[in-house]
Amino acid sequence: MAKKTIGPVRREFVPWEDPEQKPFIEFRNVTKKFGDFIAVNNLSLKIYKREFFALLGGSGCGKTTLMRMLAGFETPTSGEIFLDGQDLSGIPPFRRPSNMMFQSYALFPHMSVEKNIAFGLEQDNLSKTEIDDRVAEMLRLTKLEQFAKRKPHQLSGGQRQRVALARSLAKRPKVLLLDEPLGALDRKLREETQFELMALQEDLKMTFLIVTHDQEEAMTVADRIAVMDRGELVQVATPSEIYEAPNSKFVADFIGDVNLIEAKVLEKGDNGTRMQAAVGDFAIDTEQTTSASVGDTVWYAIRPEKMRISQGQPEDSVTNQIGGIVWDIAYLGDVSIFHAKVGEDDHDILRATKANISRMVENPITWDENVILTFDRDAGVILTG
Incomplete structure (x- = not known):
């Protein structure tokens, strides 16, 4: 029985949860060294057919090196790489x-x-007939006929x-490798193109592997996303699980x-x-269990949108709450981000976001105002490292 995924998946497509499924791309104990520098460190990873898979990480984490080894532009120092068996x-290459x-x-x-x-064709x-047919198909798929x-x-x-995407797809590869493909586009166009890529990948039923720091x-x-750091996989999961x-x-x-509290x-x-928070004088009551022992130091990770901010005592009885003073505000149109100082130190800041569901607010939260931050028992995650 496959395990249930946390949160939604983009489509009804979860081969990684089926132990009978064979990987389409597999890295087995792959290491890549450049002199004394280890770019990829004994990494193993399975990617399945028709996945849109992302390698995500900061500069120098090894994501591009991993893709270049799959493409054949770099040779592993050790380990094996398989594609479709x-x-x-x-x-x-x-x-x-x-x-x-x-x-x-x-x-x-x-x-x-x-x-x-x-x-390339x-x-x-x-x-000539096959070339003309494929070019016409690619022009149609990428909406470039008039150009x-x-x-x-x-x-x-x-x-x-x-055009670059159409040229890459024209040869009908088993897998398309995308190295920061949208980095040169402005934000709005990049967002539009992301959805175009998703639709194209779904139409073609191909395997896409994208490298990005975004x-x-x-x-x-x-x-699924593989988060990388210093040549190693830190977590591989769906976007919602990550x-x-x-x-x-x-x-x-x-x-x-x-x-991170x-x-x-x-x-x-x-x-x-x-738990007892180190910042501010408040306890955190959560429904999550932990492997940590009583007396151990842990970190409680809670997203700002999971924190509610109010100008007075909330009407509902809430287990977790802490008072603070509004230190800074960022108005982003759809939401406002509040930085609330909850301790003596200027770095004792917690962030909360609030959706701007009304165009006009009669009594908005403002700077230097006393506020109360509240959150539910299931709002965050206990981390031990």
């Missing part, structure tokens, strides 16, 4: 059933859109990105915004755990 050892789309797009400036798309000596005769310099950034991008497009149930302080802090375990039992 085939050991890729010794197979050059141009012989691998994968294609890589780079951030720079690398379009030929003297060629039209359709000629750019056709280039011509190198493979396909017939077929244009040169790259006559296109917008988003259109050039789609958390929102990974959370938007991916079925966000709602991080397995470490690093993941909690790296993904989205979070309050240091606390000491006071009591623990089958019904939950009670």
Whole structure:
């Protein structure tokens, strides 16, 4: 019986929960060294057919090196890489059933859109009829029909990105590798293109592997995310699991915004755990159990949107609450972010977000105002490291 996933998945597609499913891409104990520097450290990972999988991490975490080894541009120092059951050892990049789309797009400036798309097919000596059919298919899928005769310099950034995508897909690789593909686009266009990528991947029923440092991008497009740090996998899970149930302080802090509250375990039992927060004078009562012992130091991770902020004592009886003073406010249109000082030190700050559901607020929370922060017993996660 497959385990239940925390939160929604993008579609009814969870092969990683089925022990009978065979991985489409598999890294087995892969290590890559550059001199004394270990870029990827004894890493094992399984990716399944038709997944949209994201490698996420900061600069130097090893995500691009991992993708380049799959593409054949780097050779593992040790370990094995398999694609669709085939050991890729010794197979050059141009012989691998994968294609890589780079951030720079690398379009030929003297060629039209359709000629750019056709280039790789011509190198493979396909017939003119098959080339024309595939180019037409790619132009349709990427909504570039009306731009077929244009040169790259006559296109917008988003259109050039789609040309590069069409060229990568035209050869019908088993897996498409995307290396920071949307980094050159502005925020609004990047968000639009993310949904276009998802729709295209679903239509083609292909396996996509994307490398990105953009958390929102990974959370938007991916079925699963591998968070990497210093050449190792820290957590591999669905976007909702990564966000709602991080397995470490690093993941909690790296993904989205979070309050990490240091606390000491006071009591623990089958019904939950009670802790004393190090910041401010308040106890945290949670329904979560923990492997930590009474007296141990832990961290309580709670997202700002899980914290409620009010100008007075809330009407409902709430187990967890703490008083504070509004230190700073960020108005973002749809939400406002409040920084509340809850201790003596200027760094004793907790963050809460509040949706701006009304266009006009009669008595808005403002700077230097006394407020009360409250949260439910199931709002956060206890982390031990």
